[in-house]
Amino acid sequence: MTRESKRDDLYERVLSDLRSRRDQLDRAISAIEAVKTVAEIEQPTRALPEVQSNAFIGKTVVEAAKELLAAHGKPLKNGDIAAGIAAGGLHLKSANPANTVGAILMRRWKQVGDIAHVGRGTWALAE
Secondary structure: OOHHHHHHHHHHHHHHHHHHHHHHHHHHHHHHHHHHHHHHHOOOOOOOOOOOOOOOOOOOHHHHHHHHHHHHOOOEEHHHHHHHHHHOOOOOOOOOHHHHHHHHHHHHHHHOOOEEEEEOOEEEEOO
């Protein structure tokens, strides 16, 4: 075996090892993302105030979230807010409503500041 072929063989072994580790990491990441998604769409983690079935029809996600946060009086998580606004008749068409609510509220927090980010996926009114 020539010196060049030994070097090429070494590179191939290293690359093969890295590829196998990448596949393992991709599978681990997918599994964790699946568990996270299921956890976010489960039942609300706190008792929410009763919401009339048409309370949020015609409102934006931000308007509905602010009303829900005001009625609850305490911080709520993305999943709780998504469940509350759905109960009020505002249905999101996204595959993961909790993530959509989180993205919308994060943008609102950064741009306007009337909603406060108080923890990972947890929101309150800034007032």
